Amino acid sequence: MRENKNNLVIRNAKEEDVSTLLSLIKEIAEYEKMSDQVIATEETLMESIFKNNRANALILEVDNKEIGYCIYFYNFSTFIGRSGIYIEDIFIKKEYRGNGFGSEIFKFLARKAKEEGCKRIEWSCLDWNEPSIKFYKSLGAVPMDEWTVYRLTEKEIIKLSEI
Template sequence: MDTNLEGFKLRFAEINDVSLILEFIKELASYEKMLHEVVATEEILRESLFERKIAEVIIGEYENQPIGFALFFHNFSTFLGKPGIYLEDLYVKPEMRGKGLGRIILSFLAKIALDRKCGRLEWWCLDWNEPSVKFYKKLGAVPMDEWTVYRVDDEPLEKLATKFLEQ
């Protein structure tokens, strides 16, 4: 679909975009100094995104060249009684930043959220990523300072799962 910026289009990813999506994930992880944490493969992404349909991906193309992506999925707010959209990743190639492409992608996600009767669009941002923090605040995003993110994965996740069966 065309956007209000000439030459910039957005589209939902298709199964033949799996290698491109993985490439963008690795570029983002490298920027975030977390490339060593990427274990996703094309097979895993194909299954998760296109067979199980756990998440959705938007591809941004400028002058017919892929320049970024957004990966998102639905969550649910019990307080609102409505679904929300959680933006897992937003990435625009460094040489394409500053042109308003990220703002357009977020605007499109906000439109999807409203069209789907969602109450929120939310995401995390690394504290050290000052350019992104400024960008998000400029859009009206509010940091949730009073909340701490908790995570259980790998061995602790497996250990916690076994607690379900213990008496």
């Protein structure tokens, strides 16, 4: 399916989009072979995104059909002394990929970063996801090979908080 990227609408998600967001999150999890890790619910998304403003959600539409989403939030660089945008997810349904919509969401976020004085846009990518890596490099993105991402999960957070 070839769509004109001029038909793309990028809009802020609204509370009534929460079920669509969850459905799209489940689709990206399936693509990333991580479906078993999705524990998000409509309620947790509603609380985190719309009630507590912990993240921002964008919906991508073509002809009033939701074709993808983006979740991002702000981080901070002490070295630069400025905030940046961290992209948690960008997902476009398979049948809509290759139409320039990925580039459009990055352009959208770049304009937002520029307007808000953000000095970086960062994200993570799975090592095996060659199509995405190729796309990111085509934008001029560079991998941060000298950095390793570390994570504390809920179990470790609870354990550490009780020490």
